[in-house]
Amino acid sequence: MGSKLFTIITSLCFTTILLAEDITEKEYIHVKYMESLVKKANEKKLYEKEYWRIIVHYEKNWAFITESQVDDPNFFMSPEGKHNPQAELDATIRGFFLAPDEVKERRDHPLERFPLRFKWLCKELNIDKTKTAYDHPKIIQDFIDDYEPDYIKLVFPSAYINSPASMFGHTLIIIKSKKKTDFSSISISWAARAGADVNSFIFAFKGLVGGYKGVYENIPYYIKLQLYSDMSQRDIWEYKLNFNKDEVENLIYHLRELEGINTDYYFFTDNCAYDLLFLFEAARPSEKMTEDYTTHVIPIDIVRTAEDHHLIESEKFRPSRATQIQQMREQLPPENVKIAQDAAETGDNTKLEAIEDPMLQAKTYDLAITMLKYNYNKRQLMDKQTYQKRFFALVRKKNKLPQTNWQYEPPISPHKGHETGRISYGIQGRNNGHDLLMFSWTPAYHELIANQRGYQNGAEIQFLDTWFSYDIDDNEIQFDHVDFLKVTSLGPRDDFFKPYSWQAAFGVDNEYFKDYDDINYEAYGQMTFGLTYATNKETLVYGLTGFDARYSGYYKDNFAGALGGKAGILSNLNELLRLSIEGNAFYYSLGDEHGRWEVRCDLGYALTEDTEIRTYLSREKDYMGHQTLYGLQMVHHF
Amino acid sequence: MKKMLTAMACTLALGTSVYAGPPKDNCGCGLGSIAFEGKEGLMSQTLAGTTNALFCNQLFGITTGTLGCEKAEEFMDARAIIKNNMDQLAIDISNGNGEVLESLATALEIDNVDMFANQLQDNFDKIYTSDEVTSEAVTENILGVAKS
Numbered sequence: 001m002g003s004k005l006f007t008i009i010t011s012l013c014f015t016t017i018l019l020a021e022d023i024t025e026k027e028y029i030h031v032k033y034m035e036s037l038v039k040k041a042n043e044k045k046l047y048e049k050e051y052w053r054i055i056v057h058y059e060k061n062w063a064f065i066t067e068s069q070v071d072d073p074n075f076f077m078s079p080e081g082k083h084n085p086q087a088e089l090d091a092t093i094r095g096f097f098l099a100p101d102e103v104k105e106r107r108d109h110p111l112e113r114f115p116l117r118f119k120w121l122c123k124e125l126n127i128d129k130t131k132t133a134y135d136h137p138k139i140i141q142d143f144i145d146d147y148e149p150d151y152i153k154l155v156f157p158s159a160y161i162n163s164p165a166s167m168f169g170h171t172l173i174i175i176k177s178k179k180k181t182d183f184s185s186i187s188i189s190w191a192a193r194a195g196a197d198v199n200s201f202i203f204a205f206k207g208l209v210g211g212y213k214g215v216y217e218n219i220p221y222y223i224k225l226q227l228y229s230d231m232s233q234r235d236i237w238e239y240k241l242n243f244n245k246d247e248v249e250n251l252i253y254h255l256r257e258l259e260g261i262n263t264d265y266y267f268f269t270d271n272c273a274y275d276l277l278f279l280f281e282a283a284r285p286s287e288k289m290t291e292d293y294t295t296h297v298i299p300i301d302i303v304r305t306a307e308d309h310h311l312i313e314s315e316k317f318r319p320s321r322a323t324q325i326q327q328m329r330e331q332l333p334p335e336n337v338k339i340a341q342d343a344a345e346t347g348d349n350t351k352l353e354a355i356e357d358p359m360l361q362a363k364t365y366d367l368a369i370t371m372l373k374y375n376y377n378k379r380q381l382m383d384k385q386t387y388q389k390r391f392f393a394l395v396r397k398k399n400k401l402p403q404t405n406w407q408y409e410p411p412i413s414p415h416k417g418h419e420t421g422r423i424s425y426g427i428q429g430r431n432n433g434h435d436l437l438m439f440s441w442t443p444a445y446h447e448l449i450a451n452q453r454g455y456q457n458g459a460e461i462q463f464l465d466t467w468f469s470y471d472i473d474d475n476e477i478q479f480d481h482v483d484f485l486k487v488t489s490l491g492p493r494d495d496f497f498k499p500y501s502w503q504a505a506f507g508v509d510n511e512y513f514k515d516y517d518d519i520n521y522e523a524y525g526q527m528t529f530g531l532t533y534a535t536n537k538e539t540l541v542y543g544l545t546g547f548d549a550r551y552s553g554y555y556k557d558n559f560a561g562a563l564g565g566k567a568g569i570l571s572n573l574n575e576l577l578r579l580s581i582e583g584n585a586f587y588y589s590l591g592d593e594h595g596r597w598e599v600r601c602d603l604g605y606a607l608t609e610d611t612e613i614r615t616y617l618s619r620e621k622d623y624m625g626h627q628t629l630y631g632l633q634m635v636h637h638f
Numbered sequence: 639m640k641k642m643l644t645a646m647a648c649t650l651a652l653g654t655s656v657y658a659g660p661p662k663d664n665c666g667c668g669l670g671s672i673a674f675e676g677k678e679g680l681m682s683q684t685l686a687g688t689t690n691a692l693f694c695n696q697l698f699g700i701t702t703g704t705l706g707c708e709k710a711e712e713f714m715d716a717r718a719i720i721k722n723n724m725d726q727l728a729i730d731i732s733n734g735n736g737e738v739l740e741s742l743a744t745a746l747e748i749d750n751v752d753m754f755a756n757q758l759q760d761n762f763d764k765i766y767t768s769d770e771v772t773s774e775a776v777t778e779n780i781l782g783v784a785k786s
Contacts, residue, residue: 140698143698179744180715181740181741181744183741184719184741184744188697217697218697220718222719222738223722255698259697366733385770388769388770389769391769392728392766395728395729395732396732396763398729399759403734403735
């Protein structure tokens with residue numbers, strides 16, 4: 001009896017202390033009214049409403065438990081907020097009645113920090129704003145009154161050839177002001193905080209496994225454009241969104257709520273792109289977008305989602321300096337192109353000055369100036385004094401020439417290319433082994449042989465390309481091979497542009513040591529460098545050389561290392577039909593000494609934007625002997 | 639070789655901005671006051687290494703006007719546009735049109751952009767007085783032309 005009473009009293013005290021913590025630690029105003037609102041909110045079950053889910057980013061995780069996608073505790077009013085929508089709602093309502101003295105600065109007050117929650121809850125509960133700590137969120141409202149937001153643009157810097165990884169891209173938004181141009185409006189994008197190990201392998205590795213935190217940053221768009229160190233190369237797509245005034249305000253309010261909130265950076269889930277979907281849903285809750293994604297969001301998929309949900313009003317193409325040069329060259333006679341390039345490279349403008357037609361002369365000057373800027377900014381081919389001297393020599397003369405207006409032809413927007421994931425199924429015949437059914441899956445991204453629409457010709461990135469085979473005779477499914485990562489960059493060289501080409505791949509490959517129906521495996525890594533030329537707009541010819549290393553218990557010394565190379569042709573026979581012919585040879589002089597070669601031809605035909613049929617024929621000499629392989633695959637992008 | 643591999647790996651992992659160092663807390667003066675200043679007379683700045691100046695925890699300080707600034711400067715936005723787009727502005731002026739020119743006109747609240755463009759074009763040599771002209775001098779010269 002005594003111990004039971006003791007337990008009751010202790011639990012009562014404990015509970016009182018718990019409840020008291022919430023309220024009596026800090027001072028609140030209009031406490032009775034505040035609690036009546038909490039009661040009303042719970043009666044109406046506001047914590048179950050869809051909009052509450054959106055603005056606190058609740059979703060069901062892999063175990064079907066509700067939790068907010070945000071980790072930073074500063075995003076929540078309640079210590080249980082991440083997992084408890086009800087507790088978070090109650091704490092948020094109470095937050096609006098926190099006495100103003102309780103915070104150092106007005107901008108730290110919950111009402112100021114959560115303007116969208118305030119706006120929504122005021123509407124749902126008909127809150128008397130004369131009783132809340134303030135009657136409106138001043139900080140964000142002052143910004144809106146001062147800035148006069150007009151519309152939102154979604155910006156996607158697209159891929160360029162020497163960085164296939166740039167295919168993953170990046171997304172940011174512009175908030176256009178009525179008082180500014182797009183160019184001088186603010187851009188909002190996500191920035192990682194790297195500390196001392198910027199520009200090192202540690203940095204890249206940590207980024208992959210989620211070692212960094214990041215927040216949103218606000219930078220004038222014209223500065224953001226320059227911050228892309230590869231700006232000379234990267235085309236930019238701007239998609240104007242059709243949010244109305246109220247939707248734009250809600251988006252800005254929600255950004256304010258995410259201000260300074262840290263997100264863990266995981267390369268594969270790419271929260272920075274994913275967060276944008278929550279912003280868009282906060283603006284237009286009728287469009288369910290965050291549900292479309294679970295494990296990963298590649299930035300370009302944000303653009304696709306925006307289009308699928310009818311948010312995109314128009315698109316604008318902003319060509320990179322490299323693209324400008326390429327298109328300018330096509331629009332000028334070849335001798336003028338040469339004159340422009342010579343002037344940019346030598347500073348000797350005699351031939352430029354001798355051009356007779358004023359408009360043609362003006363255009364040639366434009367090309368010379370653009371090439372000069374490219375040589376200075378991107379290639380750093382001269383010092384600043386030389387650059388300035390040449391720059392002004394060109395621009396002062398250009399000043400006296402007619403106005404030019406260049407029209408740049410946009411390529412197909414990247415979001416209209418095939419989807420990022422891929423599965424395939426098909427059959428493979430072999431001259432000295434059982435026929436196989438082949439299945440593959442990869443989450444991302446784009447192969448050399450795939451239809452190039454919306455993608456860069458000659459750029460490839462494949463991630464976790466996984467294959468299984470089913471041996472028809474033996475009735476056996478087996479793992480066939482996986483490329484953990486394969487990256488290829490075949491940038492064509494010409495008189496002006498001189499990129500190097502390269503390819504890197506590593507994974508687990510199949511190998512046969514005893515019998516062509518008895519599959520074994522080897523780990524491999526390969527790295528090659530070389531050159532590529534475009535014989536015409538549709539065809540690339542390339543040659544690469546480098547090393548290849550293989551590890552397997554079946555090798556002498558468990559290892560074989562080789563030098564070798566490959567050469568090939570990649571061509572678009574027409575818009576839908578693509579051809580690849582490649583030969584490679586590697587001689588393994590280290591470890592288990594042996595030679596290998598392969599000659600292979602692939603043909604792909606695009607049935608739809610996301611479906612292809614492919615056939616291939618290959619003759620190879622591998623570790624054991626010679627094989628001829630041929631096959632047919634159906635490919636689906638999703 | 640190492641640089642290229644590192645660059646590949648970094649580009650692979652991130653298509654985004656990266657900052658070292660702590661963010662500024664008080665950004666109330668707005669971004670109009672920030673410029674990527676290179677050395678005197680530098681026409682075109684490289685921006686590497688200067689990005690930390692911008693890293694501000696606050697998204698919505700006052701971005702325009704002079705509220706909250708200790709040293710209020712006239713035409714802050716226009717100055718920032720000029721300072722940060724030196725090359726392209728010169729190109730735009732020489733061609734009589736362009737995005738930077740238009741943004742500058744908007745920042746100076748000039749309605750007749752064509753007339754402004756003509757004025758600047760006519761006064762090109764008065765604005766860019768030498769090949770080593772500083773960004774400050776260019777700014778003052780342009781503002782001088784704009785006010786007249």
